[in-house]
Amino acid sequence: MAELMLAVIWLGLTAYVLFGGADFGAGVWDLIAGNEERGRAQRGLVEHSIGPVWEANHVWLIFVIVLTWTGFPGVFAAVASTLYIPLTLVALGIIARGAAFAFRKVSEELWQRRLFGATFAFSSLVTPFFLGTVAGALASGRVPPGIARGDLVTSWLNPTSLVAGALAVGVTAYLAAVYLTRDAQRGGETALAETFRGRALAAGAVTGVLSALGLVVLRADAPALFRELTSGRALPLVALSVVAGVVSLVLLWRRAYLAVRVTAALAVIGLLWGWGVGWYPWLLPGVSVRDGAATPAVLTVTLWAMAGGAVLLLPSLWWLYTTFQRAHPADGSDSSTPV
Amino acid sequence: MNSGGLAAAADAVREADLLAARMQMALSLGWHIILACLGVGMPAITLIAEWRGHVTGDPRYRLLARRWARAMGVLFAVGAVSGTILSFEMGLLWPGLMSTYGQVIGLPFALEGVAFFIEAIFLGIYLYAWDRLPPIPHLLAGVPIVLAGVASAFFVVTANAWMQQPTGFSVENGRVVAVDPWAAMFNPATPPQTVHMILAAFMVAGFAMASVYAVAMLRGRRDRYHRTGFLLPFAVAAAITPVQIGVGDWAAHFVADNQPVKLAAMEGVFETGRGVPLHLGGIAVDGQLRWALEIPNGLSLLAHWDPDAEIVGLNETPPADRPPVNVVHWAFQIMVAMGLALLALAVWAAVSWWRHREMPRSAWFLRASALSGLAAVLALEAGWVVTEVGRQPWIVYGVLRTRDAVNPAPGLVWGFVLVSVIYVALTVASVYVLRLLARGRPVPAAPQESDVTGYPVT
Ligand code: HDD
Numbered sequence: 001m002a003e004l005m006l007a008v009i010w011l012g013l014t015a016y017v018l019f020g021g022a023d024f025g026a027g028v029w030d031l032i033a034g035n036e037e038r039g040r041a042q043r044g045l046v047e048h049s050i051g052p053v054w055e056a057n058h059v060w061l062i063f064v065i066v067l068t069w070t071g072f073p074g075v076f077a078a079v080a081s082t083l084y085i086p087l088t089l090v091a092l093g094i095i096a097r098g099a100a101f102a103f104r105k106v107s108e109e110l111w112q113r114r115l116f117g118a119t120f121a122f123s124s125l126v127t128p129f130f131l132g133t134v135a136g137a138l139a140s141g142r143v144p145p146g147i148a149r150g151d152l153v154t155s156w157l158n159p160t161s162l163v164a165g166a167l168a169v170g171v172t173a174y175l176a177a178v179y180l181t182r183d184a185q186r187g188g189e190t191a192l193a194e195t196f197r198g199r200a201l202a203a204g205a206v207t208g209v210l211s212a213l214g215l216v217v218l219r220a221d222a223p224a225l226f227r228e229l230t231s232g233r234a235l236p237l238v239a240l241s242v243v244a245g246v247v248s249l250v251l252l253w254r255r256a257y258l259a260v261r262v263t264a265a266l267a268v269i270g271l272l273w274g275w276g277v278g279w280y281p282w283l284l285p286g287v288s289v290r291d292g293a294a295t296p297a298v299l300t301v302t303l304w305a306m307a308g309g310a311v312l313l314l315p316s317l318w319w320l321y322t323t324f325q326r327a328h329p330a331d332g333s334d335s336s337t338p339v
Numbered sequence: 340m341n342s343g344g345l346a347a348a349a350d351a352v353r354e355a356d357l358l359a360a361r362m363q364m365a366l367s368l369g370w371h372i373i374l375a376c377l378g379v380g381m382p383a384i385t386l387i388a389e390w391r392g393h394v395t396g397d398p399r400y401r402l403l404a405r406r407w408a409r410a411m412g413v414l415f416a417v418g419a420v421s422g423t424i425l426s427f428e429m430g431l432l433w434p435g436l437m438s439t440y441g442q443v444i445g446l447p448f449a450l451e452g453v454a455f456f457i458e459a460i461f462l463g464i465y466l467y468a469w470d471r472l473p474p475i476p477h478l479l480a481g482v483p484i485v486l487a488g489v490a491s492a493f494f495v496v497t498a499n500a501w502m503q504q505p506t507g508f509s510v511e512n513g514r515v516v517a518v519d520p521w522a523a524m525f526n527p528a529t530p531p532q533t534v535h536m537i538l539a540a541f542m543v544a545g546f547a548m549a550s551v552y553a554v555a556m557l558r559g560r561r562d563r564y565h566r567t568g569f570l571l572p573f574a575v576a577a578a579i580t581p582v583q584i585g586v587g588d589w590a591a592h593f594v595a596d597n598q599p600v601k602l603a604a605m606e607g608v609f610e611t612g613r614g615v616p617l618h619l620g621g622i623a624v625d626g627q628l629r630w631a632l633e634i635p636n637g638l639s640l641l642a643h644w645d646p647d648a649e650i651v652g653l654n655e656t657p658p659a660d661r662p663p664v665n666v667v668h669w670a671f672q673i674m675v676a677m678g679l680a681l682l683a684l685a686v687w688a689a690v691s692w693w694r695h696r697e698m699p700r701s702a703w704f705l706r707a708s709a710l711s712g713l714a715a716v717l718a719l720e721a722g723w724v725v726t727e728v729g730r731q732p733w734i735v736y737g738v739l740r741t742r743d744a745v746n747p748a749p750g751l752v753w754g755f756v757l758v759s760v761i762y763v764a765l766t767v768a769s770v771y772v773l774r775l776l777a778r779g780r781p782v783p784a785a786p787q788e789s790d791v792t793g794y795p796v797t
């Protein structure tokens with residue numbers, strides 16, 4: 001039961017990184033899209049692509065949080081209390097980002113769009129970074145069990161956390177560029193597709209280098225996890241990630257934009273699940289999945305409730321994505337402009 | 340890993356940090372709840388307008404639906420992010436609560452997650468696929484938003500109700516050993532609190548939307564479009580008001596039976612006695628309520644339907660375990676006053692409608708209606724202050740103290756300062772953007788709104 005719960009949480013995390021992460025990445029590209037004139041087409045594409053879906057994508061994070069406190073209450077409390085500084089910054093980043101995005105969409109004057117746009121873009125960069133430092137703190141075993149027992153600062157300001165933070169930004173930017181390339185192509189905007197193809201290639205290369213760097217840092221900073229990743233159970237997943245990453249770059253080079261969506265996602269999945277598998281069965285130092293889990297009744301009822309929810313959710317999500325991934329109506333009017 | 344370190348850590352809790360954590364929680368909850376009410380109530384009212392537009396073919400309704408939907412897009416985004424902060428804060432500020440009881444209240448939050456998902460998905464479809472879908476499927480796509488909104492309000496309030504009436508778990512040595520999540524969710528406080536909250540959401544949304552049009556009408560825009568924009572949400576809210584007051588009475592009876600300390604604080608009753616009067620106004624000084632207007636036997640009558648019923652006073656509880664009387668007492672008075680004032684407004688409109696088949700012509704009616712949105716929000720906030728502050732010093736009534744639940748890490752004060760700054764900025768920006776939306780000329784905004792182009796509005 002506890003394992004199943006953990007798997008469900010990890011699935012939610014994966015979905016958040018793949019969908020929500022890409023939304024953050026889109027914000028990063030928004031940030032460096034250039035001045036108002038040059039950046040307009042790119043920003044338009046970003047707004048168009050994430051407008052209808054970002055709220056739904058964002059709910060994955062809420063699932064992860066809520067299921068963690070339900071399934072592993074002590075772990076949740078330990079993580080939240082020790083890492084309250086980066087997590088507060090993440091929360092504020094999420095607020096600034098979502099609100100600014102919505103505000104920008106409905107404001108018309110240039111200075112308003114600039115102000116809200118800058119807030120949106122900047123928080124898109126900062127939020128994944130701090131989330132990454134949290135992941136790094138966990139991966140390097142710097143969050144002890146108990147309430148606020150870890151160091152409030154060095155737990156998330158350390159080599160592993162910094163690399164993980166950079167990696168998180170890289171991954172989101174990479175995913176976003178890959179998705180946007182295809183969106184631009186489908187919209188018939190070849191020049192824009194070319195721009196994002198270049199960015200995807202660059203971001204992919206940088207992310208690859210960061211991952212390698214991450215391994216080096218882990219070797220010094222978290223040797224146990226390093227061993228699992230390079231020679232233990234997690235090795236196949238790491239290998240999957242590497243292969244998928246390389247194939248993605250080749251596919252991008254050859255402009256197979258639809259296929260690269262799949263391989264890029266696989267590369268990220270390999271990374272996430274490799275970490276998860278390499279870590280298992282520990283959640284925190286000295287706390288295994290079994291030790292940290294809630295009572296069986298809670299796990300059972302919650303998992304059944306999630307299964308029931310999934311019956312409602314999956315068809316709805318399917319409808320959402322297909323509605324907006326379909327080609328535009330024949331009359332050429334851009335009907336997905338917000339009402 | 341539960342409460343061993345907890346008791347030791349609690350000693351280290353600094354008063355300033357505890358206060359900061361409570362204020363931060365109150366600020367973010369008090370902010371979120373307004374958006375949440377609009378998120379529950381607005382889609383329903385918007386759907387009514389869209390449906391009327393479809394049935395009657397009247398472009399007034401269609402245009403209203405379009406404009407409300409546009410505001411909803413902004414409000415939902417802000418509501419969603421302000422809610423996300425709350426789920427972070429449950430852990431950041433109250434790890435002592437979550438590490439022990441997170442699993443007890445986990446189920447409603449997990450179900451709430453499902454409801455949010457449904458809400459967000461169908462909102463995406465509803466807002467962005469207006470012209471991709473035929474009218475009827477589009478209307479139907481709006482229905483799950485309403486249902487999910489009501490459901491999420493229900494689920495989250497069951498969690499709060501559990502904090503008032505904790506049931507469904509057993510503890511051994513500070514560790515939760517058995518949990519019945521359904522019993523925790525359907526605790527005794529759930530029925531009155533959830534019903535009262537859901538009705539409040541519709542009142543807040545209805546009166547707030549009506550207020551916007553009342554202001555426009557006071558400024559001279561009295562055409563049919565603005566009248567309809569006023570009447571539809573006003574009618575919804577006004578119809579709910581009398582029901583809400585009945586439910587409030589139910590909530591008060593529940594508190595009288597189950598949280599006598601809270602009732603004593605709400606009414607400023609310091610001495611246990613029979614035939615206790617109802618206090619209007621007044622300030623508690625040195626264990627006594629001064630300068631209050633007394634209605635003889637009023638409280639005993641209202642709380643227990645018996646003029647001689649016994650009311651337990653605060654003297655039965657050690658001073659350290661009492662909630663702050665003035666805050667709770669005044670918050671309760673404000674809620675009831677606002678509720679009765681809104682009832683009067685609703686009756687005024689109803690009488691006029693019954694007699695003349697139209698809304699009151701007096702400018703005073705419009706002035707009062709322009710304030711009705713504020714009054715509803717005030718009642719809402721005051722009601723939560725009664726509930727939450729009246730529960731003090733317990734975070735889980737009778738089970739866990741707030742000070743034992745707070746994060747013992749130093750520096751929470753700075754977190755509070757930072758969060759307050761962000762919320763001020765967020766408030767300013769939201770009000771500004773909403774005013775832009777409200778002030779803009781109510782003409783169809785984009786060429787694709789073909790169903791309402793050509794409809795003239797002054
Ligand atoms: C538009 C909003 C609104 C209006 C007009 C009223 N209330 Fe209310 N009240 C709320 C909105 C609200 C609330 C904000 O929704 C609360 C907070 C917690 C809850 O469940 O509902 C609440 C709580 C609340 C409580 C505390 C429940 C508890 O602590 O468990 C009582 C006793 C009442 N109310 C009683 C009344 C009475 C007698 C009213 C009649 C005039 C009234 N309310 C009008």
Ligand code: HEM
Pocket residue numbers: 361362364365368369370372433436495496498499719720723724727728730731733734741
């Ligand atoms: C429905 C779910 C809710 C939950 C789970 C919840 C939870 C909490 C928690 C954990 C605290 C901090 C501990 C404490 O001071 O008792 C708190 C305090 C508080 N909450 Fe709530 N709350 C909820 C709803 C609300 C809402 C909607 C409001 C709106 C105004 C509100 C107003 C407050 C206030 C004013 C305090 C501070 C009390 C004090 O410090 O004296 N609560 N709540």
Ligand code: HEM
Pocket residue numbers: 055058059062368371372374375376377378379414415416417418419420421422423424425426429455456458459488491492493495496536
């Ligand atoms: C009485 C109290 C509450 C009510 C009625 C309520 C209701 C709602 C509603 C209707 C929404 C949808 C967004 C919107 O309409 O703007 C929402 C969003 C949200 N609420 Fe609350 N809420 C309450 C308190 C809380 C508390 C205490 C928490 C967390 C501890 C919370 C967490 C959230 C989250 C995470 C979201 C975002 C969901 C999304 O991304 O769509 N809410 N809430």
